[in-house]
Amino acid sequence: MSRTTIPDLYEKYEGGEPLTMLTAYDAPIAAQVDAAGVDMILVGDSAGDNHLGYDDTLPVTLDEALSNAAAVVRGTEEAFVVADLPFLTYGTSTAESVENAGRFLKEAGADAVKLETAPYGETTIEIVDRLTELGIPVQGHVGFTPQRKQEIGGAYVQGRDTDTSSSGEAIVETARRLAEAGAFSIVLETVSEGVAREVTEAVDVPTIGIGSGRYVDGQVLVINDVLGLGAEPYSLSKQYADLDAEIRDAVERYVEEVESGAFPTRDNAFDPIDEE
Numbered sequence: 001m002s003r004t005t006i007p008d009l010y011e012k013y014e015g016g017e018p019l020t021m022l023t024a025y026d027a028p029i030a031a032q033v034d035a036a037g038v039d040m041i042l043v044g045d046s047a048g049d050n051h052l053g054y055d056d057t058l059p060v061t062l063d064e065a066l067s068n069a070a071a072v073v074r075g076t077e078e079a080f081v082v083a084d085l086p087f088l089t090y091g092t093s094t095a096e097s098v099e100n101a102g103r104f105l106k107e108a109g110a111d112a113v114k115l116e117t118a119p120y121g122e123t124t125i126e127i128v129d130r131l132t133e134l135g136i137p138v139q140g141h142v143g144f145t146p147q148r149k150q151e152i153g154g155a156y157v158q159g160r161d162t163d164t165s166s167s168g169e170a171i172v173e174t175a176r177r178l179a180e181a182g183a184f185s186i187v188l189e190t191v192s193e194g195v196a197r198e199v200t201e202a203v204d205v206p207t208i209g210i211g212s213g214r215y216v217d218g219q220v221l222v223i224n225d226v227l228g229l230g231a232e233p234y235s236l237s238k239q240y241a242d243l244d245a246e247i248r249d250a251v252e253r254y255v256e257e258v259e260s261g262a263f264p265t266r267d268n269a270f271d272p273i274d275e276e
């Protein structure tokens with residue numbers, strides 16, 4: 001099988017089949033996600049709190065993100081790989097945005113980049129226009145945008161209010177402009193279900209929801225939340241495994257066996273010495 005393309009994704013989308021997406025930040029986990037048949041892997045800046053030990057996404061550097069993306073690409077064969085552009089690596093100027101986004105394709109081998117857009121965020125909408133004109137596919141991201149969490153004031157549901165910048169109308173209109181600018185898909189994060197459905201009806205590109213309910217074209221979750229690995233899970237996620245417990249158990253048994261002399265045995269030695 002060869003690498004999934006945007007036309008492959010659109011074939012599924014146009015056939016009414018839900019698209020699947022999960023994050024990954026390193027080669028071995030990405031390899032399992034890929035082998036299990038996920039359509040898209042997001043090398044999210046959620047690496048900040050899920051992979052790199054930061055409190056949130058803001059400190060993630062361009063070099064860290066490039067390194068994670070390259071590892072995920074090396075570890076996979078089929079999934080379409082989307083790389084998140086870290087905080088302030090885009091939007092500062094068009095030239096810098098293009099140069100930084102381009103590195104994810106040219107150096108890391110990613111298939112597309114993703115960037116966050118604030119309600120009516122003209123600067124980033126223009127950047128999506130420029131990047132896609134140049135051949136860098138972009139996935140949009142609206143609703144709760146974690147890079148703006150200081151400004152938003154917390155991980156609040158977006159689209160509930162009627163008269164603020166986070167209104168449902170603002171989210172629908174921002175998504176519409178992103179699609180017009182050339183985004184091939186749009187992530188909706190923590191958006192009320194009715195607004196997510198409105199966006200999905202308003203745009204002719206696949207919407208990918210996280211904590212945004214049922215009426216979207218696909219779903220994305222953070223792999224650590226799905227696997228029960230490390231960081232505090234997102235409240236609307238679903239946990240399918242308990243890797244923390246599995247890892248702790250395995251390591252405790254290893255420590256016990258080394259300390260008791262049960263490991264290593266003769267089978268773990270090259271040219272073992274046969275004692276009298």
Ligand code: KIV
Nearest residue numbers: 023044045046187210
């Ligand atoms: O970084 C990330 O994991 C994301 C998803 C939550 C969409 O942007």
Ligand code: NA
Nearest residue numbers: 044045046084
């Ligand atoms: Na992200």
